[in-house]
Amino acid sequence: MAGRGGHVLAVDDDEDLLRLLAMRLKAWGFRVTTASSAEEALSKIAVEPPQVVVSDVRLPGKDGLALFEEVRIARPALPVILLTAHGSIPDAVQATSRGVFGYLTKPFDSRVLLDKIEQALQLSTAPAGTDDKAWCAGIVFRSTRMADLLNEARMVAASDASVLIRGESGTGKEMLARAIHLASPRARAPFVAINCGAIPEPLLESELFGHVKGAFTGADAARSGLFQAADGGTLFLDEIGDMPLALQVKLLRVLQERAVRPLGALRAEPVDVRVLSATHRDLESAMAGGQFREDLYYRLDVVTLVLPRLDERREDIPVLAAHFVHQVAGKYGKHVSGFAPEALEALATAAWPGNVRQLYNVVEQCCALTATPLIPLALAQRALRVPTMEALSYAEAKQRFERNYLVQLLKLTNGNVAEAARIADRNRTEFYRLLQKYNLMPAMFRADGEAPAGKPG
Structure with missing residues (x-):
């Protein structure tokens, strides 16, 4: 069997198993980097990102699922394949729904692993025909941060994964969504956008799903919704965090069944639509407050892309x-x-x-x-000097201060999480949770891109 020459990062704390896995991957023609812990893997990803990560679930310290979560925040387009000797672990279903590319049970079939890696390589390789910049021609930039973001967007575009675009108002979330559509195999089909916060709740359901004649007062004729209009293409749901809870339930059903039932209709109509969504809201807080459904969140947030201010x-x-x-x-x-x-x-x-x-x-x-x-x-x-925006709300001001505070701490400590947590008077677990909340990676603040000796970040 011959591999494609892609770069694979293999992670396992069992030295013998790691050596055997690396030998097998090299025999298939892959370039292999190894790590014996999640912390070491994250450090190597920061220095030289691989195209695929293959990791054991059971690791010292952070386990494979925690490694996946951190990779998912830092590099949403990097496929992760998890290996476990415990095939009955219920986390398998949840992890797969959240974006783990593959979940294999030990002892695994070599052919199945090879097939999974090759499928993952297809995801992490730019799709044919997108070497030109036509797909993102409207996005003007010079910064490496935007270049990295667009590279991730182009890789994600090759799949049909749902993408959640996060960013403040005015950062260009719809423009990025349109670029993902243009770089995808659906580029020739419709791109349809709707702002979920700009349409009154009584009208939003009809706008999204359509209605039959007589479904409600004033429904003098049947009308297709935006899901039907986007059939074969992409539907962009802007400000998804503002969608009413009742409609969140119906949206989840559409995503699960891939079928839409217009208002007043007896039967559902099949639709083939890729959903991209965006928000400036903190959806984690909204879920905690019962304002956003957790099951819908995981459907929409397979991959997250964050637009910088x-x-x-x-x-x-x-x-x-x-x-x-x-x-x-x-x-x-x-x-x-x-x-x-x-x-x-x-x-x-x-x-x-x-x-x-x-x-x-x-x-x-x-x-x-x-x-x-x-x-x-x-x-x-x-x-x-012309006012262009309302004053920040208390919650927004608090979030901005909190993020800036964390950034300054990491700069001060050269990315040393233990030292930063000590100064902030927080334990490391809580501090890591704060870093994840704001998509901050300690490696971004290290001069050499590696963890300080003896103090993994």
């Missing part, structure tokens, strides 16, 4: 501003070359609570008012 990708501000000037100047019939250097500096250092959407508004105002080819500093400052 604009102030987390400041190197993109100059290229975004130039792009928006090119877009907007013609609208006002003006020849605008761009921003004067000091004006561009003001944009690059400003606070951006409204993210990319706010930057677009600032550029548009500057283009509308400028009398010179180069937009001057005074005009940029005037536009930046």
Whole structure:
């Protein structure tokens, strides 16, 4: 049997079994890296990400499921295959539903493992025909953070996995969803988007699922819903966190049965739709408060992609501003070359609570008012003072402070979690939970990308 030459990370605390697994993988033609613990595996993933992870479930410290959860946060598109000698473990079903690529029971058949790895490699390899940038042409960036995100998005696009896009308002969640659709095998089929928070609850059900004639007062004719409109393609559910609980139940049924029953209809209609969703809300808190169904969350959150705030990708501000000037100047019939250097500096250092959407508004105002080819500093400052967003709620302000506090701690301690937890007066388990909540990886803050000796992060 011959492998595809992909890079596989094998994880097992039993040295003999790990050596045998590595030998088998190399014999199949794979490049193999090994680790004897979840902590060592995470460190190696941070330095040189593999294309597939094959891990035993039982590991010292963090087990294989905990390793999967951390990989899922840091690198959503990296497939993980778990091996266990305990085939009856109920976690298998839950882990598979949450995105574990494969779950094999020891002793496993070599052919089955090889097939699983090759299937995973197909997921982690960019699909044919997407080497060009047409699929993400509308997303302008220079930062490595956005480049990494788009690389993950392109890999995820090759599968039919549900994707949850997280990010603050104005970061471009719908644009990323559209790019995933264009990079997917469904690109020639419809892309349909709906903002679940912008439509009144009585109308949202009909919008999504359709209705038959006479289903309710005013239903003078039958009407197809957006699921039917997106058949064969992609349905993007924006602000999914604002969906009423009653509709969450019906959405879950559609996702489970792959069929839609319009309002007033006696029978369901089969649909073939990939669902992408997005939210700026903390869904974990919403679930804890009974405002969002946990079973629906796990259906939607097979893969998570997180769009950074604009102030987390400041190197993109100059290229975004130039792009928006090119877009907007013609609208006002003006020849605008761009921003004067000091004006561009003001944009690059400003606070951006409204993210990319706010930057677009600032550029548009500057283009509308400028009398010179180069937009001057005074005009940029005037536009930046225009209120573009309501004051943060207490919960949002608390979350922003908490995240910034964690970032500063990790910078101060060079990514040493034990030291950071000590300074914060929190135990390591609780501190790790906070890091996961905000998608922060200690390795991001280490100068050499490796855990300090004797103190695994």
